[in-house]
């Protein structure tokens with residue numbers, strides 16, 4: 511593949527929660543939430559990214575704030591195209607021609623879903639587009655020796671999917687992708703608060719609780735402070751402020767956290783013994799926003815008896831890896 515002079519390669523982590531754009535030689539140039547606000551009558555895009563995220567749950571009837579990606583794949587095609595086009599233009603600033611674009615997708619996606627991502631990037635202005643599996647990109651971005659004849663293991667906990675993979679010699683050896691990740695934790699927190707306090711809270715409020723006082727272990731939660739949030743009282747229908755404890759949040763997320771741990775164990779169990787031994791020696795690496803959940807590393811380590819490390823920049827790993835993988839088209843063909 512020949513790239514013209516001045517032609518930069520672009521990597522996109524098109525995430526359920528966030529979209530990151532990486533430009534070869536410049537690093538990550540854009541980090542924005544994957545949210546688009548559209549006028550419901552004219553379909554015109556009103557806002558994209560953080561500005562649109564602030565509108566979630568607060569829009570008048572004439573505007574809809576949409577998260578076009580669900581469970582790691584495209585749920586609303588036209589809005590995804592509008593979002594990629596906007597972010598490509600913003601990241602490139604019109605300074606270079608049409609770029610070659612590589613997009614990270616979860617390892618479990620179907621051929622149709624891959625096709626949709628490639629088409630969306632092309633329609634949005636890419637000269638050509640490729641897809642790379644997110645756990646592979648995450649491993650590259652986290653600096654794991656993916657091309658070596660040794661087993662590396664990565665767990666990428668994003669918004670929509672948790673991708674677990676063991677990698678050796680430039681390819682994924684075994685993997686699992688489950689649609690349980692950050693969004694599911696938020697949903698569980700909102701359900702718990704509704705049941706215990708008779709108060710409904712929105713997705714962004716549940717996410718804030720998770721980030722501020724969330725912990726994967728109950729023991730740690732007991733040492734963390736409460737947080738006060740506003741929601742709607744189910745009985746009176748009026749706004750109400752309540753104090754939610756860190757223990758509430760930890761209890762709420764117990765089940766999805768357990769399912770993520772099971773997926774990790776299953777991946778380890780289906781890994782060849784030699785590679786599993788390599789993983790035990792080097793440890794597994796956590797990437798994605800979920801890697802920052804307090805004690806997630808500890809819970810996984812206890813359940814698998816494998817050392818767990820958190821990537822340096824967990825949120826950036828997939829985007830960096832997606833951009834870096836562009837240097838070698840062979841890597842993408844193998845995956």
Ligand SMILES: Nc1ncnc2c1ncn2[C@@H]1O[C@H](COP(=O)(O)OP(=O)(O)OP(=O)(O)O)[C@@H](O)[C@H]1O
Nearest residue numbers: 525526527528668669670671692798799800802803
């Ligand atoms: N400190 C934190 N503690 C717990 N979760 C966090 C923290 N910071 C961010 N998150 C969560 O991480 C998720 C976003 O992570 P990330 O940007 O890696 O996902 P994504 O790439 O958009 O999703 P996917 O890979 O599923 O498409 C969100 O659910 C967010 O709430």
